Amino acid sequence: MKTAKEALAKSLKTLLQTRSFDEIAVKQIVLDSGVNRQTFYYHFQDKFDCLQYLFFNEARDLIPEQILLSEWKARYLSVFRYLDVR
Template identity: 35%
Template sequence: MSNNLITKDALASALKSLLQTQPLSKISVKSITTYCNISRNTFYYHFKDKYELINWIFYSDMLTNVNSFADPAKLVDSFSNVCKCLYENRRFYLACFQYVGQNSLYDSVEE
């Protein structure tokens, strides 16, 4: 695993851990970097803000499951794996889905 990926995984784990005790609106880049014991510059080298980190987590979590949707024989297993991933990380996903504010999912829904 590359150092780049190790750092991104550490930041993702920090955010998920912080969401266990506080809402997304109260979590700052500073709190994430303090939790990881890394500099803010390191965070900004990888992500422009915490919302980009969240997008990266969504993408990373789903990538391995969604890739197999192309094979019709694996469709049920793929859907099951996506559901398992969402369930295993439910605190994180619920916090993200329930968040209303800057860069929330509500902002991206078209009417």
């Protein structure tokens, strides 16, 4: 089950597909997610904090906890490619 925090981050990710970060307001994130505005501020200080959470979780999914020495370069390059595409 997705938490409110995850739903908010997912909404931000969805909104970023059609507009720039500067064009996105907290109001749009909460409307898209269906989460209360107060709940947004319970989890995040602002939209930048939400973006940081989103990137951290996306990077965590790309890089496992245990990385073989032979794989570390490829794993970190995948994170940089992800950021470059976004």
